[in-house]
Amino acid sequence: MTDASMDTPxxxxxxxxxxxxxxxxxxxxxxxxxxxxxxxxxxxxxLFFLVVLAFSIVRSGLPAFTTTVVDVNFTLTQAQFDxxxxxLFKTKAYSGYFITALQQKLEAENxxxxxxEAAIERIMGKxxxxxxxxxxxxxxxxxxxxxxxxxxxxxxxxxxxxxVQRETLQDSRFLTLADLDLVDALAEAGxxxxxxxxxxxxxxxxxxxxxxxxxxxxxxxxxxFMMLVVLFLSLPIGVAASIYLEEFAPQNRWTDIIEVNISNxxxxxxxxxxxxxxxxFIQFMHLPQSAPLVGGLVLTLMTLPTIIISTRAxxxxxxxxxxxxxxxxxxxxxxxxxxxxxxxAMPGILTGTIIGLxxxxxxxxxxxxxxxxxxxxxGYPDGLIGGFTDPNSAMPAQxxxxxxxxxxxxxxxxxxxxIILLIFLLTMNxxxxxxxxxxERRW
Amino acid sequence: xxxxxHTERDVDQQDIKISARKVQVYYGTTHAIKDVDCDIExxxxxxxxxPSGCGKSTFLRCLNRMNDTIDVCRVEGDIxxxxxxxxxxxxxxxxxxxxxxxxxxxxxxxxxxxxxxIAYGPRIHGLAKNKADLDEIVEKSLRRGAIWDEVxxxxxxxxxxxxxxxxxxxxxxxxxxxEPEVLLMDEPCSALDPIATSQVEELIDELRQDYSVVIxxxxxxxxxxxxxxxxxxxxxxLVEFGDTGKIFTNPVDSxxxxxxxxxxx
Numbered sequence: 001m002t003d004a005s006m007d008t009p010x011x012x013x014x015x016x017x018x019x020x021x022x023x024x025x026x027x028x029x030x031x032x033x034x035x036x037x038x039x040x041x042x043x044x045x046x047l048f049f050l051v052v053l054a055f056s057i058v059r060s061g062l063p064a065f066t067t068t069v070v071d072v073n074f075t076l077t078q079a080q081f082d083x084x085x086x087x088l089f090k091t092k093a094y095s096g097y098f099i100t101a102l103q104q105k106l107e108a109e110n111x112x113x114x115x116x117e118a119a120i121e122r123i124m125g126k127x128x129x130x131x132x133x134x135x136x137x138x139x140x141x142x143x144x145x146x147x148x149x150x151x152x153x154x155x156x157x158x159x160x161x162x163x164v165q166r167e168t169l170q171d172s173r174f175l176t177l178a179d180l181d182l183v184d185a186l187a188e189a190g191x192x193x194x195x196x197x198x199x200x201x202x203x204x205x206x207x208x209x210x211x212x213x214x215x216x217x218x219x220x221x222x223x224x225f226m227m228l229v230v231l232f233l234s235l236p237i238g239v240a241a242s243i244y245l246e247e248f249a250p251q252n253r254w255t256d257i258i259e260v261n262i263s264n265x266x267x268x269x270x271x272x273x274x275x276x277x278x279x280x281f282i283q284f285m286h287l288p289q290s291a292p293l294v295g296g297l298v299l300t301l302m303t304l305p306t307i308i309i310s311t312r313a314x315x316x317x318x319x320x321x322x323x324x325x326x327x328x329x330x331x332x333x334x335x336x337x338x339x340x341x342x343x344x345a346m347p348g349i350l351t352g353t354i355i356g357l358x359x360x361x362x363x364x365x366x367x368x369x370x371x372x373x374x375x376x377x378x379g380y381p382d383g384l385i386g387g388f389t390d391p392n393s394a395m396p397a398q399x400x401x402x403x404x405x406x407x408x409x410x411x412x413x414x415x416x417x418x419i420i421l422l423i424f425l426l427t428m429n430x431x432x433x434x435x436x437x438x439x440e441r442r443w
Numbered sequence: 444x445x446x447x448x449h450t451e452r453d454v455d456q457q458d459i460k461i462s463a464r465k466v467q468v469y470y471g472t473t474h475a476i477k478d479v480d481c482d483i484e485x486x487x488x489x490x491x492x493x494p495s496g497c498g499k500s501t502f503l504r505c506l507n508r509m510n511d512t513i514d515v516c517r518v519e520g521d522i523x524x525x526x527x528x529x530x531x532x533x534x535x536x537x538x539x540x541x542x543x544x545x546x547x548x549x550x551x552x553x554x555x556x557x558x559x560x561i562a563y564g565p566r567i568h569g570l571a572k573n574k575a576d577l578d579e580i581v582e583k584s585l586r587r588g589a590i591w592d593e594v595x596x597x598x599x600x601x602x603x604x605x606x607x608x609x610x611x612x613x614x615x616x617x618x619x620x621x622e623p624e625v626l627l628m629d630e631p632c633s634a635l636d637p638i639a640t641s642q643v644e645e646l647i648d649e650l651r652q653d654y655s656v657v658i659x660x661x662x663x664x665x666x667x668x669x670x671x672x673x674x675x676x677x678x679x680x681l682v683e684f685g686d687t688g689k690i691f692t693n694p695v696d697s698x699x700x701x702x703x704x705x706x707x708x
Contacts, residue, residue, distance in 0.1 A: 325547065339567075
């Protein structure tokens with residue numbers, strides 16, 4: 001207390017009633033209210049975009065999970081088979097039988113529509129070839145009724161999903177307006193209908209001219225192998241590095257430099273890691289190109305800084321009193337770390353690891369450079385054992401490939417792929433939350 | 444600079460447990476402990492008193508080399524326990540800390556069960572041959588910590604769920620479970636209420652039967668109540684060291700007198 005304040009006869013603060021708000025308080029309260037309003041507005045904006053995003057992903061992606069099939073029961077007699085095989089244009093004979101059978105079926109259902117072989121081919125592909133292939137492979141099925149499930153052409157599929165519309169359809173060699181009448185008739189007879197597309201979830205990519213057959217399954221397997229590599233390399237390396245840096249290393253210029261560089265690595269663009277992987281793993285070490293092993297190695301480099309930073313943060317968050325307590329009863333440094341500090345830091349480490357993995361799972365750029373965007377029509381899971389070194393794609397790279405293709409039908413495949421990718425990411429985040437809850441202990 | 448007059452001390456040389464000579468402690472460039480000489484007797488409670496920042500805790504932490512964990516801290520001089528220099532190159536601080544137990548200012552039980560809190564030390568030092576042996580050590584230690592009756596029915600409950608006073612007695616029990624020879628206590632009651640404090644003080648008095656206890660305290664009343672010897676630290680110097688009764692009733696140094704009468708500190 002200074003002399004000056006003692007001399008002041010008037011108190012600085014005027015006597016006021018508690019019942020009325022003075023100007024200053026009003027101003028402060030108003031600014032607090034304003035700040036809260038900003039916060040709520042920010043959250044609302046974020047939520048709005050999230051909802052829009054989720055809605056558009058689901059709306060654009062859901063059609064990828066259904067497909068239009070031609071469901072038809074067909075019997076080929078031994079006599080017909082012999083006759084067809086005796087002709088010059090064998091497949092033409094097969095499609096002739098098929099069309100006759102289809103016509104009979106439509107007549108039985110009382111549906112009147114005229115069509116020719118070309119229309120059938122436009123709607124369900126080269127049926128003759130398919131039939132011949134089937135019966136030459138399974139001669140015992142002759143004279144038996146066989147239920148064929150044929151994929152409809154992608155434009156027909158698009159017609160069912162609203163992508164192709166009568167009003168805007170231009171007659172072309174792919175589809176004509178008259179074909180749509182046939183499709184409607186077939187749909188009415190229950191021969192053409194949409195069904196769940198298991199092929200999309202289990203299948204491999206298809207050619208650019210066959211969007212209907214494209215599936216994400218093979219690249220899910222590729223991503224899975226990459227994540228295995230990332231997990232088994234980055235978790236032990238990252239945790240060991242952070243424990244050493246945080247608990248054992250002396251605090252000097254060298255550890256400072258290492259620390260700064262680890263933080264810098266976390267900010268390096270992922271494409272740089274990709275070109276590094278291309279130069280080191282493929283060109284120098286001659287590891288197989290496009291293989292999940294190489295992808296995993298590159299993503300490990302990317303994930304390590306994330307894991308090290310989060311692990312160090314969670315080690316730092318363990319109160320020093322726990323270390324003191326352990327040292328105080330005569331535990332060695334390593335015992336104090338492994339018996340007490342590490343278990344307490346575990347939830348943070350696991351969360352950081354899973355978030356790092358999720359980041360790696362969604363990474364596309366480095367994969368482009370090591371060639372994991374190739375067209376893979378390989379029939380996984382037959383080649384599961386060789387999966388680490390066989391060429392494969394990954395989910396985000398597959399989505400990128402589809403998005404870059406011209407055919408409209410690949411557009412929905414890309415969105416559908418995003419839905420699958422998001423399901424994996426959400427699952428991983430939920431696992432992270434569950435693990436954190438399970439391991440969390442209070443002190 | 445050595446302020447405590449030798450003539451005033453009445454120390455039986457036979458019973459000396461810890462002996463410190465010309466101890467200097469530096470934190471980086473700060474000279475925290477200056478030239479401290481001090482002999483701590485066996486089966487005695489020695490209290491370190493002094494104003495905040497005077498170096499009493501720092502000196503205490505020198506006695507079991509807890510200062511080793513601080514990078515910038517440097518200790519010079521000789522400290523020996525039973526005539527063995529604890530800062531000798533051959534001494535493993537981990538082995539030393541098993542011999543010199545420590546209780547900290549803030550109760551810091553492990554976030555484990557009460558049983559595991561006590562059993563941890565004996566386990567890592569291999570003191571128990573089997574489970575029954577370990578059970579016995581746990582019970583004995585909890586009884587020594589004067590907390591057995593309160594926790595015997597819930598040994599599986601987490602140690603962190605106990606009250607502050609119980610936690611501190613649990614920490615004392617944990618410290619005695621490894622059968623140390625010296626027990627260092629760094630302001631063990633500063634986070635406790637008066638009832639818990641008196642329980643811990645009674646406990647300290649009992650522990651004196653078997654251990655050499657060194658306690659750092661801010662409360663002069665506490666020092667007067669529990670200790671037989673008192674050391675007064677001021678600005679890194681050991682100003683006066685002697686029988687507690689004498690320090691509190693008839694201090695030699697004017698700084699000691701000022702402190703215990705409340706003029707400095």
